[in-house]
Every structure is written in structure tokens, then in C-alpha cells.
Amino acid sequence: MTEPRRIILAVTGASGSIYAAEMLRALASDDRVSHIHFLASENSLRVFAEELNLSGRNGLAEKLLGAPCEKLRQHTESDIGASIASGSYPTSGMIVLPCSMGTLAAIANGLASNLIQRAADVCLKERRPLTLCVRETPFSRIHLRNMQLAAEAGATIFPTIPTLYNHPQSTTEMARQFVDRVLAHIGLPQPNAYQWRADED
Numbered sequence: 001m002t003e004p005r006r007i008i009l010a011v012t013g014a015s016g017s018i019y020a021a022e023m024l025r026a027l028a029s030d031d032r033v034s035h036i037h038f039l040a041s042e043n044s045l046r047v048f049a050e051e052l053n054l055s056g057r058n059g060l061a062e063k064l065l066g067a068p069c070e071k072l073r074q075h076t077e078s079d080i081g082a083s084i085a086s087g088s089y090p091t092s093g094m095i096v097l098p099c100s101m102g103t104l105a106a107i108a109n110g111l112a113s114n115l116i117q118r119a120a121d122v123c124l125k126e127r128r129p130l131t132l133c134v135r136e137t138p139f140s141r142i143h144l145r146n147m148q149l150a151a152e153a154g155a156t157i158f159p160t161i162p163t164l165y166n167h168p169q170s171t172t173e174m175a176r177q178f179v180d181r182v183l184a185h186i187g188l189p190q191p192n193a194y195q196w197r198a199d200e201d
Contacts, residue, residue, distance in 0.1 A: 004034030005188065008084055008094035008123075010116045013043025014135035016098035016160050017051045020044075021064045022175040023097050023182070028069045032188060037073045037084050037091070039116050043100070077114040084119045093129030093186055094119055098160055101136050101143050108149035120155075129186050130155040158182055166194040 007027055011020040020040075027036045038061045040048070048054045054063050061074050075082045083089040096103060096116070103116060107130075112118040123130040132155050136143060147157045162174040163181070180193035 002032055005032055005092040006035040006037065006090065007033055008037040008039070008091055008119050010039040010041070010094065010096045010103075010119065011044045011048075012041045012096060012098060012100040012103040012116065013047055014098040014100040015047060015051065016133075016135045017044070017048045018171060018175045019097050019133065019160055019178060021052065022172065022179045023095065024061060024064050026176070026179050026183060026190060028065055028071065030183075030188060030190075034071060035073060036069070036071050037075060037082075037119075039075050039077055039119070041077050041100075041103070041114075041116060075115055077116050079115050080118060082115055082119075085115060085122065087122050087126045091123070091128060093131070094123045095131045095133065095182060095186070096120065097131075097133040097182070098135035099132040101134070101146070104132060104134055104143070104150060105146050107132065107155070108146040108153070124153050124155065127154060131158050131182060131186060132156065133158045133160050133182065135160045156185065158185065163194075165196060 009023055027033050040060055045057060061072050062068055084091060106117045107120045110121060112121040120130055132150060134157060151157050163177050166177055168174040177194055180190045183190055
């Protein structure tokens with residue numbers, strides 16, 4: 001039997017809140033996940049309002065899910081004393097989706113000035129999976145340098161690039177396929193995920 005997973009999901013102020021919504025739904029419905037530690041940055045709240053017509057921090061995760069979720073633990077980015085700020089609290093890893101260039105820069109340079117940055121810093125120092133789903137285009141040299149620094153420290157750089165070979169019929173389907181790929185990468189393959197089979201064995 002697989003040990004239950006405690007996953008941290010952080011959402012920052014880059015475009016792509018639909019990815020975060022689909023990730024939250026996937027984690028909530030996965031029986032292998034026992035705890036979801038959810039953090040939405042102050043800047044992400046504006047993106048949620050503009051892209052998904054969801055306003056306010058209170059009950060944001062429940063609004064995204066459409067119902068309460070017992071495994072959900074919601075934190076504010078200012079709560080530096082939260083459980084996930086300590087390396088002694090066991091988690092199975094962290095996903096930042098989408099990851100803004102500002103958050104990437106802070107993580108890459110070890111600033112840890114809020115809970116999102118600190119939780120990521122804990123994952124790096126404890127050698128736990130940290131997946132940064134960066135969202136920007138084009139990349140400047142500073143962005144590329146910060147991605148290299150983060151990767152050298154142990155993070156996985158996983159840009160929010162959707163697949164097209166599965167012929168998605170909606171943006172939601174695109175987002176879900178991307179989420180499936182991220183979850184497979186951290187050892188949580190999803191049962192209905194599309195898999196490319198160019199040549200059958």
C-alpha cells in the first residue's frame with residue numbers, strides 16, 4: 001500500500017489560473033493524496049478574478065472545487081509559522097502552478113520572505129520534489145538564469161505548455177492534460193490521462 005501523500009499547491013500571479021483549478025480538482029479526487037496544502041498569493045487573487053470570475057481569498061479553494069474538501073488546508077502567504085514552513089513537517093513535495101517569474105526569482109535566490117517561498121525553500125533543503133510550472137514568454141536572460149539556478153538546487157522546471165497531439169476540444173481539456181503530466185512526473189499518474197502511442201508494441 002502506498003503511503004498517503006501530503007502535497008503543497010501554490011498559485012502565484014501569472015496567467016493560467018485554469019491550470020491551478022484543474023490541479024486542485026485532480027488532487028482532491030486522488031485517494032493517494034491525504035492532505036492538500038493550498039496557498040494563493042495576493043497577486044494570484046487578481047488573476048483568479050480576471051480569468052475565472054472568482055473574487056476574494058475566503059473560500060477560494062472550495063469555490064474552485066465546487067464543494068468542501070476534508071483534505072484541504074488553506075494558508076495565506078503571510079503565515080510564515082504554518083506547518084509547511086518547517087522541514088520537520090513531512091510533505092511529499094510542492095507544485096507551484098502557475099509560477100510567476102517573481103516567485104521563481106525568489107526561490108532561485110533563497111529569499112524565503114513569504115510562505116510560498118519558504119515552503120519551496122524547505123522542499124529544496126530537504127531534497128523533496130519541487131515542481132515550478134513557469135509561465136512567461138519570451139524568457140529574458142534573467143528568467144533563464146533563475147531557472148538554471150532553481151534546477152541546479154533541485155527543482156524541476158515544468159513550463160505550462162499544453163499538448164496538442166491529443167486534439168483537446170477545450171481549454172479545460174488542455175489544462176487537465178497538462179495537470180496529468182505534472183502529476184505523473186511526481187509519481188501520481190492519473191487513470192484517464194492521455195498517453196502518446198505513435199508505434200504500438
